[in-house]
Amino acid sequence: MVNDAGGTAPGASQAAAGGSGGRRLALAAMVFTVAMVFVDQTIVSIAAPSITEELGLSSSGMQRVVNAYLLALAAFFALGGRLADIHGHRRMVVAGTFVFVVSSVLCGSVPSGDLAQTWLVLFRATQGLGAALVFPAALAVVVAVFPVDERGRALAVFYVLAGALTALGPLLGGWLTAWTWRAVFWVNLPVAVVALLLTAFAQFPDARRRERLDAPGAVLVATGLGLNVLGLQQASSWGWGSAATWACILGGLTVLAVFCRYELRTAQPLIRLRVFRDRAFTADTLVLFFATLAFVPVMFFASVYAQVSLSASPHQAALYVLYFFAGFGLAAQWGGRILDKRGARPAMRLGTALACAGFALWATRLTDLSAHDQWPYACLAGAGIGFLLSPASTDAVNRAIGASYGEVTGITQTVRNYAAAVGMAVFGTVLTHVTTDRVARTLTAKGTPEDAAHGLARGIAERVTGHPDDHVPTGDGPTATAMRHAIQDIRLDFAEANRWVFYGMAIALGVAYLCTLLHPGTRVTTPSGRDPVRTSEPVPAAAPRRTRRS
Template sequence: MVLAGLGAFLASLDVVVVATALPTLRVDLGASLSDLEWTINAYNLAFACLMLTGSAMGDRFGRRRIYVVGLAVFSLASAACALSTGADALIMARTVQGAGAALVLPLTLTLISDAFPIEKRGAAIGVWGGITGLGVAGGPVLGGAITEGIAWQWIFWINVPIGIAVIPACMLWLRESRGPRPHLDITGLVLVALGLFALTWAPVRAPVVGWSSLEVVGSLVAGTLLMVAFLRWERRVPHPMLPLAYFRLRGFSAANAVIFFQFLSLLGALFMISQLFQVGLGNSPWEAGLRILVWTGMPMLVAPIAGALADRLGAKPFMLSGLILQSVGLGWLAIVAEPGVAYGTLVPSLVIAGAGIGMIFATTASAATSAVPIDDTGVAAGTNTALREVGGVFGVAILAAVFAHYGGYASPEAFIDGFTSAMWVAAAVPLAGVVAALFAPSRSEGTHPTQLRR
């Protein structure tokens, strides 16, 4: 749990650690709004596109081995991020860092699930959700403190000694295991990676070239065709990397849809809220990180409790409640945000939204993994996390586009105008997830298939 938890913490931390450093990066590196999006989205793009690849490689070559390789890639890329002297170099290094995280994160859940009996898996995954929540909670605070107290480069340097310490410990204490597929599905890996890349490239580029541009429309069409080709291939390959029969399981499908919409809202909101406290309200990076903590810290408190209760009550009520709370909290924030607003006015909305996020973090992962055979936990975790990160990429791009259309950085007032419009979108998105959550099975309808493979 400790060694896998550290990997989960690092991978989730670096999704958001740059959030409170964005205004500093804008000044120090001369970064544009598009560049700022890319410092987050480059990581998430590689993370999302290679997530299933990481799971499949772990099944084929050994989960411990690929986990260690992922940690090494992640640590080296973190050093490259710290050494970057321009926005382009930072974005390239963040892409490689995301690729390393894609090997790490799905295997953390596999390693944890392998270490606990099925009756305790929900609680263990709840702890995993709390650890990833700690990464989300600690990211803005740690990023703000380091950016203000030392330099923004050190938000990446801190990963290096942790990686150096964890890698040999994993080699000594983690047992090796493999999945049920004796062959690596190379064609499937290429199709899904290219398909996800094309689908996520479109929203990233849309704010710059326009949603109706040939580049964006062509990317969406290409991504859709590649994903259709991937699904057709998976139907007939002897050892599919993603058995399509799993999507007939309501628990698996509902959990994946819920996490997509939830993270679309969450990461887009984080992109804007981290800037609200600095650009809109004039706080320092450290002060902004502390103020965000009432929001991002809630998953650390709520996720372990929700994960444990979901073992008895099922995941459905927590997914529904979490999405509704997230929507209510962000909508409340849109209502009360104004130039010079007192921090105390913002706290209730942030707490409510954060509690909702915590309910979803653990229960969606538990619902997706418990619906499939235990040998395919990594596949389920990889699918769930890939859709989560794809949602995050869409969220940052869409909310940034809404912000740019209705506001800007010209003044605090202009920033609040754009921020308010973006928050209304962030509040509406979880309601689409509610529709998906309604189709999730109750606890009594859950299943643990042992033969579904195709």
């Protein structure tokens, strides 16, 4: 069976997967393949203080290292999806894995000195490029080999296992950092070997589309996203009144507007924007955008908060972040079941509401400086994200009827990774500004002259991924004495700054809840083994279940 774009239809894909055993093997292969992508979203956050200290990076510099990976993912994800459609999913999985693992080895081999930050940013970006080639192809394989009425559970397993690997990242990062932070990059090499072996043995369809690649569209979207996030990221250094800040932000938005206009007019676009005419798809995408503003950044900010304000070791910080993933893992399976039985809207509403409440309550306890008092709220926030992530992603992909799954996963994952990069940039700016203001007030109250206090506060905020003790001047002068007396207050100042960040995450989830109200409540089903169709929600309990699978 061939669809209107020249690709393999869903039924044929599922048949080609070799039955339920073949589907499970394909799922296992793809989960292991994307393990590196998910682990790298958290493992580097744990190592951030050690990287900052050894290489002499500033806080904004370290955030650029983290964001280079996220931004490359966002900029090239749609391109990765289209390349997978044109050249085949298996080929892109293998090619992306090689790019990713070579970049990882180079990241771990960064030299000390002035070149360090540029080196890390460059090869973190190429890591992101490799991930952008791997992930849409892997996700499209899972979507293609499972029928629609099993897809919710399959993708829930995919995201739970991937989430478990993401949660493993902090633990692994804490253990490896105790040896050397460079190992957090080198660990991707053995994972890549296993992933390639599983991919070689897995049987799954590898259909290709005879279409040209939209190179101008790829350049426009990468340029627009890059400029926009660069402006948001540099606002803390350049200032919000800087012409350069607004030139990047507005210039990026202008290029993205040109990209949308171009895509609507070209015959074979990188992204078929007509899919946004589906109100449910638009609602799903908006929910994913606002939820991901918090989901990925929370790993970085929670880890650094634990190491600075709670004086935690990297391993202890990893356990702190695991509170969030414990809730995520428990709720993700339930979210998939709700999707299969009732559709995406109930799961998304429940998830956004729980996550909003969880982040808000978590924020209120950050200044207690006690991890023991925070774990219920961290779990609640994670559970909310777990409930909504798989349903929103799966419902959006299910609406790729008559289109390619690689293309639609490219759209949704581009939105998610762009949101993650924006969240890192915006929340990082908030953290730097609030930390600077509060630390300056603390130092002034302890007897430091106002001019000196502001300069010291700025230095601490820029090096906030290290411990405040590292910035105490030597000697017995009034400034050094004031700094030593202010250390505990500075830890509290940093916790207070993080409260603003976590309240911002709660607001993002509140907006995501409002976006769920746009969802019409329609579902995608496969009655009698035919092609997917949309039906109204809720589905009667006595509705006949499909007995034959194509």
